[in-house]
Amino acid sequence: MEFDVKDPGLAEKGKLRIEWAAQSMPVLRSIHKRFAAEKPLQGTRIAACLHVTTETASLAQTLKAGGAEVRICASNPLSTQDDVAASLVVNDSIPVFAIKGEDKDTYYRHINSALGHSPHITMDDGADLVSTLHSDRRELLQGILGGTEETTTGVIRLRSMADKGVLQYPIIAVNDASTKHLFDNRxxxxxxxxxxxxxxxxxxxxxxxxxxxxxxxxxxxxxxxxxxxxxxxxxxxxxxxxxxxxxxxxxxxxxxxxxxxxxxxxxxxxxxxxxxxxxxxxxxxxxxxxxxxxxxxxxxxxxxxxxxxxxxxxxxxxxxxxxxxxxxxxxxxxxxxxxxxxAAEGHPSSVMDMSFANQALCTEHMVKHHTTLKKQVYRVPMEIDKNIAKLKLASMNVDIDTLTPEQDAYLHSWEMGT
Known part of the structure; x- marks a missing residue:
């Protein structure tokens, strides 16, 4: 298996930290369980350019449980947690190409390594992976079904590409989901x-x-x-x-x-x-x-x-x-x-639970529906967004009201007024 991490000997420390983070990611855990049973991503090759953190590890494990072949590189030269990268390689057999503090040349070499299995799906945080595909690795574009984008900066870049007619496959803007930006970003x-x-x-x-x-x-x-x-x-x-x-x-x-x-x-x-x-x-x-x-x-x-x-x-x-x-x-x-x-560890796992639940479910959606999508940037489907919110509330033991038949009829009526 190809990989490039700082020290595989850090794997045990990374495994424990991944387990600690996963305790606060109940939504992603429920998706992992379903993915393991249904294998909705069977045969799908995914290249993920993300911050290599404990939370990202849980996402990678979930995608692999769903049948995907995953390769990961860093989306920022300083964001990699080296023990997590080692654990994914040693304990999960997931190829990782990321070293904290890597120089620019190594950063882009790692991006190209993540593309080494000719992916069907791209998962990006900042759009460097997509940019590399559209500039230096265009021979791989024909095999791409679609992608997802995690962050505001990346969505801005991708919408610019779509507006200029250069984007070559559909991408879902995970950042635009309410269960992402209202919580993760804020x-x-x-x-x-x-x-x-x-x-x-x-x-x-x-x-x-x-x-x-x-x-x-x-x-x-x-x-x-x-x-x-x-x-x-x-x-x-x-x-x-x-x-x-x-x-x-x-x-x-x-x-x-x-x-x-x-x-x-x-x-x-x-x-x-x-x-x-x-x-x-x-x-x-x-x-x-x-x-x-x-x-x-x-x-x-x-x-x-x-x-x-x-x-x-x-x-x-x-x-x-x-x-x-x-x-x-x-x-x-x-x-x-x-x-x-x-200088710190990134977002707390309880908010990344929702962000990466969006990534997992949007990847599943893209695999199922890519043939109906155009080469543009899409919002997260509302049913995915609301489902994640419901799952998160349930994990927090929070109940909410439901509309009565009378209330539902009133909201859908134009005849009733004051």
Whole structure:
């Protein structure tokens, strides 16, 4: 079996951590049980470019239980948990190509390795796998039935491809499911991002100026958690509707050029390029801490900061100090990559339970219905979204009301009024 992981000897530690995470993933566990009995993915080859974490391991095990042949690579050079990668190889016989801290060349070599079995289904987190297929590995496109995409950044890229007519197969935007973005993006990103910042720095958030750039679901989550820990949260935005919502939620809203002067912590979550730039570094406080929780490491203009620095050093794990000519120091966390996975463990398993339930069920849907789908990006079918919500509520021992026949008739009637 082909694989490339840091150390297969880490497998036992990884196995225990996977078991720990799985305890909080009851929805995926129920899907695993059904997949093992029904084998809906029998004979399907899946290439998955995802963060290689304990939760991803449970998804991979579920797909394999359903009959799929799965290969996995990392969707971010710093997000791999090496013990988990080792466990999947040693204990589950799933080929994994991922090493925490891999360089760019290794990252793309691993993507190509994940495509080495000529997949039928792609499972992406950021669309690097799909992009590689459409640029360097076009000979494999004919065999692709469809795919899924996990994150906002990837969905944006894929919709751009579809709009330009270059997307060559249908893809389901898992990120658009309510049981994904309302929980994973908001509560998962909120908790894990603050976790990563605190682990990396051990600095107090209470009383600090905490700048959140981007008030989408991920930004909302980070703002909520930082505020809950006593930070004075400032939002920067380009969308007037989101900016207005942030104001109504009680946060200060201002342009980055103003926020850069007063912030102590900065976290970007926009999915766009160079949100924090040279002119912002030029006015930051001494000791400002800058990080990113958007998908790629392009949100912070690290080249500009490097060119401004007269000295740089790693002062703590995942903390790099850039000393400027006037003596001020700016600290960048996790090389500007996803801080929640670079310095922490990513989202809690209980929210990834819903996200990866969507991945598993959307893969099953794609295998069954790909012949009826066009080369475009689709939303998660509502029946899948609602089914996952019901399963999650049941696992939490939460009951809800059901409509009476009278209520149902009223909602479907145009004759009844006041």
């Amino acid at each position: 509560y998962g990103t909120g908790q894990s991002t603050v976790d990563g910042i605190v682990r990396a720095t051990n600095r107090l958030l209470a009383g600090s100026g905490f700048v959140v750039s981007g008030y989408g679901w991920c930004g909302r989550g980070v703002a909520m958690r930082a505020s809950g820990m006593g930070a004075k949260v400032i939002i920067t935005e380009v969308d007037p509707l989101r900016a207005l919502e942030a104001v109504m939620d009680g946060y200060q809203v201002m342009p980055m050029e103003q926020a850069a002067v007063v912030g102590d912590f900065f976290c970007t979550l926009t999915g766009d390029i160079h949100v924090i730039r040279r002119e912002h570094f030029a006015v930051m406080k001494d000791g400002a801490i800058v990080c990113n929780s958007g998908h790629f490491n392009v949100e912070i203009d690290l080249d500009a900061l490097a060119s401004m620095a007269v000295a740089r050093r790693e002062i703590r794990d995942f903390v790099e100090e850039f000393k400027l000519a006037d003596g001020r120091r700016v600290y960048v966390l996790g090389e500007g990559r996803l801080i929640n996975l670079a």
